[in-house]
Amino acid sequence: MNPTLNPTAPALATSLLHTWTAILTVAALAITGEVLIAAAMRRLGDLDHLRTGPGLRGYLGPIRAVLTSPLFLTGALCMALNFFAMLYTLSIVDLSLAAPATASLTFIGNAAAAKIFLHENVDRRRWLAVLFVCVGVVLLAK
Numbered sequence: 001m002n003p004t005l006n007p008t009a010p011a012l013a014t015s016l017l018h019t020w021t022a023i024l025t026v027a028a029l030a031i032t033g034e035v036l037i038a039a040a041m042r043r044l045g046d047l048d049h050l051r052t053g054p055g056l057r058g059y060l061g062p063i064r065a066v067l068t069s070p071l072f073l074t075g076a077l078c079m080a081l082n083f084f085a086m087l088y089t090l091s092i093v094d095l096s097l098a099a100p101a102t103a104s105l106t107f108i109g110n111a112a113a114a115k116i117f118l119h120e121n122v123d124r125r126r127w128l129a130v131l132f133v134c135v136g137v138v139l140l141a142k
Contacts, residue, residue: 022089025085026098036071111127
């Protein structure tokens with residue numbers, strides 16, 4: 001039933017699948033963008049070594065290096081798409097679910113992606129925090 005035709009109907013304009021697809025899309029874009037930007041910055045190394053000279057003009061080298069990095073640009077594009085996906089998600093999902101769910105799923109995904117793609121050392125304490133966040137997301141979803 002269309003909720004706009006029946007004002008007494010509950011405001012369940014979106015299905016559960018639509019809600020979680022939007023939330024997962026926001027989280028996936030954020031994770032992808034953050035991992036790509038981190039990988040780009042690691043590949044570039046210390047930006048002070050890229051300075052071309054003293055003063056403000058010296059920063060043109062690092063700026064040029066960052067803005068010509070395909071990894072960085074792809075990551076920035078993902079972050080921009082994440083912004084618009086979050087706007088869409090907030091238009092169809094209650095803020096009280098969307099904000100904590102996307103933030104926590106992004107935290108979980110970042111820990112996994114850091115371990116898998118960036119080969120970071122993710123210690124037990126961080127995995128325990130991820131487990132608690134998972135429990136929180138499950139409680140939120142009910």
